[in-house]
Amino acid sequence: MNIASIRNAGIKHRIAGVAVAGAAVLAVGGATTVSAQAQSSASTSASAESSSAAAYRCPSGAICVHGYKVVNGHKKYSWASPKYSCVNHGPWKKWMPTSYINNQTHGTVAKFKDVDKRTIQKSKPASSSGPVKGKVKYPGRTFYVKPC
Structure with a gap:
């Protein structure tokens, strides 16, 4: 170069x-x-997904979801606030979730849901040895996350 x-x-x-x-x-x-x-501190709105996602620390007991929204033709990546309660969190209308960190109680699985609140993906189970990272399979179809 x-x-x-x-x-x-x-x-x-x-x-x-x-x-x-x-x-x-x-x-x-x-x-x-x-x-x-x-x-x-970690950036909550980094210019690239991998840089923002790599530095984030998900609080104990939470599911944390990373994604983007398009602003002026550019993807602006950020973290949604950590989710703890066993309810559907959302809807995300213009924000596209792309990855997650499951730092809930050992064995707990979060559910990613579509616009009709039907489960379209489950997270990897939480581990007692530390946070578990994964990808959201359907960013454009995922509108909710339910931590339990």
């Missing part, structure tokens, strides 16, 4: 697991140098 300079005002980037608020990014021959202030 040739020398490239990208100026990103207000866009968040993740490099080596650290969230960085972008001021200027300089890439030289494959190496990347960032001139910006690092942020220690």
Whole structure:
């Protein structure tokens, strides 16, 4: 890659697991140098799904769902607030869930539901050894999550 300079005002980037608020990014021959202030907390609206999803910590006892909505033609990724209660949470009309972290009680399975509240996917069971991650199979058809 040739020398490239990208100026990103207000866009968040993740490099080596650290969230960085972008001021200027300089890439030289494959190496990347960032001139910006690092942020220690996970970004709730990152510019890419993998960067936002990788840093999120789902609270104990919750199912956490990650997804996006389209804003001005661009996907804006974020986490929905953690869900604890055994009810249908939603509907998500313009937000598309793409992945989840199941950090509920050992063995608990969450259900992802369509617009008619029919189960279209079940999460992997929660584990006693830590949070369990998975993908939402039908982002465009998933409108609700029920944590139990």
